[in-house]
Amino acid sequence: MRILWLDINASYSHSSLAIPALHAQLSKSIKDRDIWRVVSGSINKDTTYYLSEISEFSPDIILSTLWLFNHKKVISVLERAKALSPNVRIILGGPEFLGDNRDFLTKNHFTEAIFRGEGEDIFPEFIATIESVRSYSKISGFCYIDEQGVYIDNGIAIVKDFAQLNPPESSPLFDWNKPFVQVETSRGCFNRCSFCISGDERKVDNIPIESLESRFDNILRHNIKEVRILDRTFNANANRAAHLLNLFNKYSPNIQFHLEVHPSLLDKRLREILEDLPSGLLHIEAGVQSFEERVLKSCNRTGSSKDTADGVRFLTSLHKYEIHCDLIAALPHYTYREILNDTMVLIELYPQEIQLEVLKLLPGSELTKNASAFNIKYSPSPPYEALETPWISFNELRLSSALSKILDSYYNNVVWRSCFRSIMVDNRDFLEHFTQHYSNNTPENNINNESRGLYIYNYAILNYQNAVINIILCWMENGLSNRTGPGLLSKQWRFGEQLQNPIFDLEDRNSVYRYVEFGLKRYWFKYTKNSNSYKSILNFIEIL
Known part of the structure; x- marks a missing residue:
């Protein structure tokens, strides 16, 4: 055949x-x-x-x-x-x-x-x-x-002895030419989240750690730099998670491990191990979904929102791993106002990435089976996204999608993250109003950092004057164009000018200097001529 x-x-x-x-x-x-x-x-x-x-x-x-x-x-x-x-x-x-x-x-x-x-x-x-x-x-x-x-x-097939299966890497059809490989160290999930296809009654099966070590050795021999652990909740069994983390440490700095944790289940031992592991070893997805207790309860999700927030706070305080957090709009009892509030909570906790997705009513999940009981209206074709619930309207879900795009464009973007966060923290209502504006005036060209910067800059000029300087500084620090937007406010300083340059280095012939006068301050920026990076290498604020 x-x-x-x-x-x-x-x-x-x-x-x-x-x-x-x-x-x-x-x-x-x-x-x-x-x-x-x-x-x-x-x-x-x-x-x-x-x-x-x-x-x-x-x-x-x-x-x-x-x-x-x-x-x-x-x-x-x-x-x-x-x-x-x-x-x-x-x-x-x-x-x-x-x-x-x-x-x-x-x-x-x-x-x-x-x-x-x-x-x-x-x-x-x-x-x-x-x-x-x-x-x-x-x-x-x-x-x-x-x-x-x-x-x-004929029903649904379940593997009887997951630990005894031959590993996928033993097949000649395994593709070693991709930038990462995926590994299941366990199958099944202790959690019974109704929105997830793993939220069934299947028991959790684990692969012995000693056999995993030989597989990771094989992966290392193939020069793979990234392993994505597919376990639904990596730290469901804290003792096993501790042993696995110590095993992962063996492969530092050659392999980075991606894993999904439940932040509310980070016990003292796991926290101590995470504090001691080397920077960059892990990329952690911390499942939040919502900080609202009644939402979590309606979805059968284990863990309190207080413990979840504490877990995320601990992970971000380490400053050594990439932390990704997610929220799901349209979960039962989840309102748009609560989504905005939860987004602000995460922005203040400061993970590297915040993902907001609209609920997908996945085939086979408990929530899909009970969608009519919750009166959740959703698309009958992929990706089966929720369209409306008793707690969030179609228009509010449209706003949620706009908010998701804003997070991807600004917060999840290393160039704009710090600037965007500062604006949010200083202006508690900015996110709501900017999302409404973005939804009604979706930018056609928002594919690069300059177009993103111009969009939020033009909005801030008209609506949030106190946010303008944050955008100008971010623009200049990242070496974006001097011919448009905030860049037009800058001037190049040249040797011999009457204006004194506080960061000028007479011995340095490979740098250029620009400054911006805004309010009662003058902001100085130093750039290297012969560098692949356009970012400023020195900034200085002068009080006028």
Whole structure:
């Protein structure tokens, strides 16, 4: 059999872990019996590229995994592939199919079957008998429509002994050419968050730490610089998390580990370890979702908002790791006013990144099953975003999306973060008013730091005069254009001028100087001529 795996990802840097994870469970004889081909690319690659690759290989069967981000692209490719090759069999799996699959199979006749759940246990049997049509009819997890038009649903497959699976890296289909690799050290989650597809009753299974060490050694030998730990809550088991953190330390500074923690569950021992680990070893995603207790309770999320805020405060105080925090708009009982307030709380706590996303009603999640009970209206097609709830209107969700873009453009941008935060802290109502303005006047060209700076500068001039100087200083310190916006207020100082330059160095012939007079102060900036960096290397404030 000629088996093709269609691997379409959000970007070039990503690759599907499902392919090698499943393939690694096959015996050598089964692997050698069939001819395998992986066709990889991003959602931005032209559909004709994938069709050309599929046509050239001429597969008997196409397998693919569907997620939120690739759903539409995969379907677009496969329905055309089926039109070109009517005899090709197409079988799909992935998180998009954790719910009821009857409608999908009814509407997408090119799909022979859907697999739901964890596939490692059943994959060897499936591939061994794949030449026979409907050989999977009794295999757990498969859904299909039989010859009589009856929908058959074999439930959801769960791996029995996760720790005993062959690691994905042992498969020749594992892609070592990406900038990072993904590793599951555990599967399942103790938390029962209703908005998450891992919020089911599955028990948590852990891989022994000693076997993980050999895998990380192998990853290091392949010169991989970044490992993304896929555990849903890394610190759910504090003792295990402590052992893993100490193991990660072995690979410093060669590998950085990305992991997701619950900030309310950082106990004394974990805090002490995090304080001692070297800077840059970790990139930490601290799941917040909301600081409102009734919102967390309605979603079955463990942990208090007070402990969560304390955990985030501790992480950001270390000043040694990249800290990413997230909020989810449209959760039950979550209002727009509370989203604004929670965003301000995070801005003051000062993580490196704040992500605000609109709730996605994911197939198979408890919240999706109970959406009608909560009266949550959402898109029936990917990405299944909430459109309105009893607690937040459609217009307020539109404002939330504008706020998300503002955070990405200014707070999550290293050039503007400090400036933006200062403006927010000094003007408690700025965020609300600026978000309203941004939503009503979405910039068409906001793709670089100058256009972003000009947008907020023009808004501040008309509405928040006390914020103007913050923007001017940020503009000048980062060496943005002197020919537009705040740069027009600056003047170049040249040797021999009557105006005294307090930062002039007579021995330094490789620097240029500019200054801005604003209010009762003169701000000086020194730049290096022969440098790839445009940033000022020395600033000085002169009182007039």
